[in-house]
Amino acid sequence: MINKSFLTSAGFILLFILSVLRLPAQQYDAGQTYFGASQYIEYLAGELPIVITAPHGGYLEPTSIPDRDCSGCSYARDTYTQELARTLAEALEARTGCLPHLVINRLHRKKLDANREIVEAADGDPQAEIAWTEWHHFIESAQAQALQRFGKGFYIDLHGHGHDIQRLELGYLLTSSELRLSDSALMARQLLSESSIRTLAGNAPQGMTFPELLRGPSSFGGLLEARGYPSVPAPAMPFPTTAEPYFNGGYNTGRYCSRDGDAFDGLQIECNWVGVRDNAANRQRFADSLTSALMTFLEMYYFGDVSTSLCMQSGVNATPxxxxxxxxxxxxxxxxxxxxxxxxxxxxxxxxxxxxxxxxxxxxxxxxxxxxxxxxxxxxxxxxxxxxxxxxxxxxxxx
Ligand SMILES: [Zn+2]
The missing domain is CATH 2.60.40.10 (Immunoglobulins)
Structure with missing residues (x-):
């Protein structure tokens, strides 16, 4: 039988360990999952300089948070985008050996819209406001960690649209009418500086113009199009026509991409339903293709040979x-x-x-x-x- 004084000292040691370990709450280890106070927000910490968020794929509808009720607000879930985001993280890990950072809002959009400023997002509910704050804390922590290690990074805010035209809508914060401008007008108006890939401006390979970065064969849309996923903007569809619906990027894209001077470039990806989100096999196929496109994009414009620069730079090898x-x-x-x-x-x-x-x-x-x-x-x-x-x-x- 173990004597009582041993238990007491072991207890004190554990209490001490607990108190010490509780303090550095900002320390997130790659591969570990962290939750906010009520598990409404989930953060899978990664080590790649890639941050993926899924703000509208949540299912939780706690009765303790009233449904949002605001004029002109959206309450619809982006079906299977949470699942797609997780599959994308797995595909990136399978490809590189390291995880991206992944932040998921597990609350239904009726309770929290994690792609709006706090007033519209939480509609005044204190619990939803806490979740909103945690959402941004995790994204900021992820970006800070990537910046500390790499000095730059790439952000993807993942959504699903219900539009009839089955194509990916890539949001760079440029409006539909701005995208309809000619290449020369896009350049003349320096719209790159209003876009979510502004940092590329100073780092693009010699001779690459902003329109090429936005909708040429080596743009994000061009790389997805080449992998069988119709996208706008991209070479085949450089802009949405006046009659076509199009999402150009929301609150998160504005806040976490380079338009306002941040080192992170990125975009909002609004996924169509058929062949992209509609079943697990298609989500897997799309996640693999998106991973391939993203790796090519990062290799061309940011990190050089990604097989040696992304995962190994951390000093952590590629084993699980x-x-x-x-x-x-x-x-x-x-x-x-x-x-x-x-x-x-x-x-x-x-x-x-x-x-x-x-x-x-x-x-x-x-x-x-x-x-x-x-x-x-x-x-x-x-x-x-x-x-x-x-x-x-x-x-x-x-x-
Ligand atoms: Zn959405």
């Missing part, structure tokens, strides 16, 4: 994280996996707040262990291999 627990914070269960290259089985021990063992289990390599845990407080997960402690990590409770 050796140990992973998720979600964190967790509610009534969590999952654990480890990828020990030797294939060794590890021992997983979960300690409560006072240093007592809650769970002890074997964790084989490359398997996912589902672990129910009713304990309603933070705890500490310790991993051992052959009796030696090799990793430990706080596992927070979802309050």
């Amino acid at each position: 994280p050796e140990f992973h627990i998720y979600p964190n914070p967790r509610c009534d269960r969590f999952y654990a996996e480890q990828h020990d290259p030797t294939g060794a089985t590890w021992q997983l021990v979960v300690y409560d707040f006072f240093g007592q063992i809650l769970i002890q289990d074997e964790l084989p390599a490359n398997e996912t262990l589902e672990i129910p845990l009713k304990y309603q407080r933070d705890c500490l997960v310790v991993l051992r291999r052959n009796g030696q402690v090799i990793r430990s990590q706080m596992l927070f409770y979802c309050r």
Whole structure:
């Protein structure tokens, strides 16, 4: 039997660890998922200089947040854009070995529109306002981390439109009528400086003009078009006609891209339904194609050889994280996996707040262990291999 004084000192140690680990809340580890206060906003921390957001793909409709009710507001979900964003993150990881940053609004648009300024977004509800603040905190943290490491980055705000014309609508903050200007008029009016790819202006390869960056064969739309995804603007459809609906980029694109001088370029992608969002196989196919187009775009204009510059620059190799627990914070269960290259089985021990063992289990390599845990407080997960402690990590409770 373990004596009481040991438990007390272990408890103090754990309390100390807890208090220390709680402080650096801004520290986000790649591969880990973080949630806001009520799990309305989810952030999958990455290490690529790519930030993807899905503001309108949420399902949660908590009764504690009243439905938004504002004149002229939209409440419709962009169906399957949350799923598409996750698939895109997976495709990028499969391609590069590293994850992009991914921020998801899990609230239904009826409760929070995460692509509006706070008044219209939250309609005055305090909980929705907290979620709105968390949404922006996570995006800002992601961009800051990418800028610290790379000095630049690329942002994609992912949406779905319900327009009849089945094509991707790429929003660079230029209006439909501005896009209908001739190439020479676009240049003469210096509309690049009002666009979401303004930073490219100073860095574009010799001889590349703004219209070419916007709708030439080597534009984002051109690269998608070449992969079988009709897009506007792009060579085949350089602008929407006056009769055609078109989304040119919203609040997030304005806030997180380079128009106002930020180092991040980016755009809003409004996805059509057929062949892009309508089923899992098509979302997978599109995510792969979008990954391919994005990598080509980043290689041409930002990072050179992306196979060596994006993932390796961090000093982290391309293998999956050796140990992973998720979600964190967790509610009534969590999952654990480890990828020990030797294939060794590890021992997983979960300690409560006072240093007592809650769970002890074997964790084989490359398997996912589902672990129910009713304990309603933070705890500490310790991993051992052959009796030696090799990793430990706080596992927070979802309050
Ligand atoms: Zn949308």
